[in-house]
């Protein structure tokens with residue numbers, strides 16, 4: 001899963017009986033969860049508030065992936081406590097992975113929390129709020145749902161009307177959660193502890209939500225899960241992820257269908273071949289490798305070797321020779337030697353990723369790697385990260401330079417708020433493109449001739 005440190009404040013002003021303000025930290029899964037909670041609240045007549053100060057309900061959807069995650073949440077809760085003292089009727093709810101991981105410790109440290117719920121319990125938010133409103137007592141739901149062997153699709157959970165967006169704006173690109181949790185237990189990762197084991201949503205629910213989003217104007221959908229390639233393996237009918245992709249890709253009006261995150265261990269040749277037959281999948285895939293060294297991959301418990309990872313790249317390039325790839329890389333994992341780090345550098349040179357999310361390893365509570373004895377010195381990690389970033393920047397810049405003069409179809413996502421008339425979109429290869437236009441482009445696909453590029457993205461001119 002692609003992680004980021006972004007904090008999204010969600011607001012649209014509208015008079016209503018109850019107002020909610022949502023703050024979202026972390027990955028796309030959390031952003032999608034926030035939209036889901038917003039949809040549930042909208043069904044209870046909540047409207048988005050312009051800020052926390054004017055909200056009846058403030059909802060923090062938290063992320064545990066970074067260091068000091070709890071610290072950040074407590075600091076924000078301190079500010080909310082002061083607001084609540086001025087507005088005694090205000091409800092404070094904490095959701096997400098910090099709520100799940102810290103549970104009672106968080107409640108003890110922050111008595112101002114009224115409602116606490118883990119990421120596996122977001123559908124219980126309306127019930128928890130009702131309980132809290134009725135009793136004035138704190139309400140909480142932590143833990144993970146397990147569905148019955150044959151879950152009945154909950155089509156109410158996927159309303160015919162598209163759920164509101166976090167920004168309150170009409171969005172071209174929307175997320176659809178297809179799965180919660182992960183069964184892989186990579187030794188560095190907290191996800192199985194905060195989101196539980198894999199739990200797939202029935203395909204009918206996913207299709208209904210996708211259709212509603214497209215009907216509301218979304219042109220691009222991203223199917224989200226921690227390990228989308230194993231989608232359906234926990235359902236009794238065992239629908240394959242490839243079959244789900246084919247069904248969603250067939251929705252009329254959809255321009256592009258993306259998915260993330262793909263664990264290479266579960267990535268099949270059938271999935272790779274879909275890129276040749278389903279043009280809506282575009283020409284891009286994020287396939288996290290983490291390291292280019294077999295011994296590291298073994299200690300990370302990634303269940304792949306460098307050779308099996310490269311085999312998957314071969315499948316993809318056979319299906320679509322110019323497919324663009326991105327990846328995640330960790331440097332300084334416990335015990336990583338200079339030679340093992342050099343293996344990672346070699347793999348990056350060999351595959352030539354379009355871009356990569358690169359991290360220094362940092363220990364996460366409860367994970368096996370945090371207990372490994374041979375932790376790498378901070379200075380060594382920093383040096384390795386800097387080397388790797390230099391290499392990846394060079395490759396990205398070269399790939400972008402090779403685009404100059406080419407004409408690419410670009411789906412435009414938004415107009416710059418700082419520079420009106422500048423529109424940003426993405427090519428089939430997921431490369432960011434900026435174009436200046438006197439006419440609105442958002443939501444449209446146009447042919448663009450690339451005129452320049454750097455390590456961040458491309459600039460071009462409309463040719464149609």
Ligand code: SF4
Pocket residue numbers: 001182183184185186189190191192226227263
């Ligand atoms: S596949 Fe590994 S890294 Fe990804 S969510 Fe699961 S445990 Fe974490």
